[in-house]
Amino acid sequence: MAQRAADWLEELKGLGIDRPLRIMNVCGGHERSISIAGLRSVIPDNVELVPGPGCPVCICPEEDVYEAIQIALNEDVTLVAFGDMLRVPVNVPKSEPRSLEQAKAAGADIRPIASPTEAVRTANADPSRLVVFFAAGFETTTAPVASMLAEGAPDNLLVLLSGRLTWPAVAMLLDSGTPGFDALVAPGHVATVMGPEEWEFVVEDHDIPAAVAGFTPDSLLAAMYSVMRQLRDGRHFLDNCYAQVVRPGGNAEARRQIDQVMDVVDANWRGIGIIPKSGYALREAYAAHDARLRFESYADNSRKRVGEMPPGCDCAQVVLGKIYPNQCRLYGLACTPRKPIGPCMVSDEGACRIWWSSGMRDNEWEGRKKDAVGG
Amino acid sequence: MCLAVPMKITSVDGYQCTCEAKGIEREVSLFMLQHEEIEPGDHVLVHVGYAIQKVSEQEAADSWELFDQVLAEV
Ligand code: SF4
Numbered sequence: 001m002a003q004r005a006a007d008w009l010e011e012l013k014g015l016g017i018d019r020p021l022r023i024m025n026v027c028g029g030h031e032r033s034i035s036i037a038g039l040r041s042v043i044p045d046n047v048e049l050v051p052g053p054g055c056p057v058c059i060c061p062e063e064d065v066y067e068a069i070q071i072a073l074n075e076d077v078t079l080v081a082f083g084d085m086l087r088v089p090v091n092v093p094k095s096e097p098r099s100l101e102q103a104k105a106a107g108a109d110i111r112p113i114a115s116p117t118e119a120v121r122t123a124n125a126d127p128s129r130l131v132v133f134f135a136a137g138f139e140t141t142t143a144p145v146a147s148m149l150a151e152g153a154p155d156n157l158l159v160l161l162s163g164r165l166t167w168p169a170v171a172m173l174l175d176s177g178t179p180g181f182d183a184l185v186a187p188g189h190v191a192t193v194m195g196p197e198e199w200e201f202v203v204e205d206h207d208i209p210a211a212v213a214g215f216t217p218d219s220l221l222a223a224m225y226s227v228m229r230q231l232r233d234g235r236h237f238l239d240n241c242y243a244q245v246v247r248p249g250g251n252a253e254a255r256r257q258i259d260q261v262m263d264v265v266d267a268n269w270r271g272i273g274i275i276p277k278s279g280y281a282l283r284e285a286y287a288a289h290d291a292r293l294r295f296e297s298y299a300d301n302s303r304k305r306v307g308e309m310p311p312g313c314d315c316a317q318v319v320l321g322k323i324y325p326n327q328c329r330l331y332g333l334a335c336t337p338r339k340p341i342g343p344c345m346v347s348d349e350g351a352c353r354i355w356w357s358s359g360m361r362d363n364e365w366e367g368r369k370k371d372a373v374g375g
Numbered sequence: 376m377c378l379a380v381p382m383k384i385t386s387v388d389g390y391q392c393t394c395e396a397k398g399i400e401r402e403v404s405l406f407m408l409q410h411e412e413i414e415p416g417d418h419v420l421v422h423v424g425y426a427i428q429k430v431s432e433q434e435a436a437d438s439w440e441l442f443d444q445v446l447a448e449v
Contacts, residue, residue, distance in 0.1 A: 115424025144425035254407040
């Protein structure tokens with residue numbers, strides 16, 4: 001593998017493109033591979049690799065996390081959620097639990113799970129008790145939730161669904177007129193499920209080169225080479241550099257199951273706002289499993305206004321690729337994985353967390369002279 | 376959360392199967408791959424306990440190499 005990566009790197013350098021170039025990725029897994037393999041330091045200086053909207057935990061609306069906390073605290077239920085969600089902070093007075101983790105410490109029955117099948121098992125273990133599955137995630141994670149319901153979930157299992165589609169956020173960036181990138185590396189595992197075709201609009205509607213990539217450095221470098229070559233030749237298309245796994249149409253059965261169980265709706269992204277057709281909601285046929293219908297909402301409109309990032313946290317800017325993680329004034333100072341301020345430092349998929357854990361220690365907030373932080 | 380891991384199937388029971396990777400065993404749902412022929416010895420890409428795609432042995436090996444690195448970091 002290492003050899004192939006080195007070959008791609010040679011090819012990429014051989015393209016001889018010297019104008020500044022920004023390539024965006026929209027997947028925490030891609031960002032992690034790029035950071036760990038140190039790809040930023042080996043590619044030519046004029047090429048910037050920008051992490052974009054690739055973290056479902058980071059953009060999960062604050063009011064949904066708040067809702068999950070309140071359901072767990074106030075209703076007679078067991079709440080299960082993917083482990084990453086437990087430490088995500090909401091904006092509440094100091095006296096109230098700020099996260100699911102703190103609600104758990106305050107006595108709520110909250111359990112981290114790694115799979116929808118664990119939610120089913122938890123519900124089956126005590127049919128007399130309601131289990132609420134707080135399910136946030138992009139398509140790759142939402143598909144198994146749909147599959148769980150399509151197969152037939154126990155009556156006492158409810159879903160608080162906060163699923164999101166990845167491509168509408170990229171569409172929003174492109175429609176804004178200032179996308180901030182010249183080429184796109186599309187997410188391999190989202191495309192595995194949904195099919196690479198979802199990303200054709202990037203090329204067709206916006207004339208921006210795109211390539212689906214896997215997670216090894218050679219697959220990522222192959223995708224970077226592809227989009228750079230497309231830029232050089234002025235011939236743009238959607239390339240698939242992860243064809244071993246990503247098939248035309250993706251996983252048709254998984255897509256069918258999502259469609260059977262869920263509708264695509266306009267949805268709120270934390271710190272970003274409503275993005276059209278970017279979220280999933282349970283269809284009427286699955287209303288009996290819908291936690292949003294079973295419980296009255298705790299997240300009233302006044303809460304929606306506070307539903308942004310914690311004060312001082314620039315997560316939304318990071319998610320949109322407008323700034324790098326270490327350009328947040330709190331990065332590495334008030335905010336570290338040990339004491340995270342924002343969701344981008346909490347989640348394993350968050351760019352701040354990934355940059356920190358791969359050794360990036362310099363805070364480069366524009367408002368501060370670099371030498372003042374001694375880094 | 377969106378990173379899937381390749382695993383080798385050791386036994387199949389309806390839509391449930393047991394998978395193995397690097398000495399770790401997991402119960403995995405095949406419900407999203409019900410249109411595929413799946414048997415012990417096959418490799419699948421597993422995400423949050425669900426197989427999302429069948430993959431070749433070579434692809435599995437390549438990804439494991441990557442995960443070794445990732446696991447060493449986190
Ligand atoms: S470093 Fe912390 S506070 Fe700053 S954007 Fe990242 S998560 Fe938010």
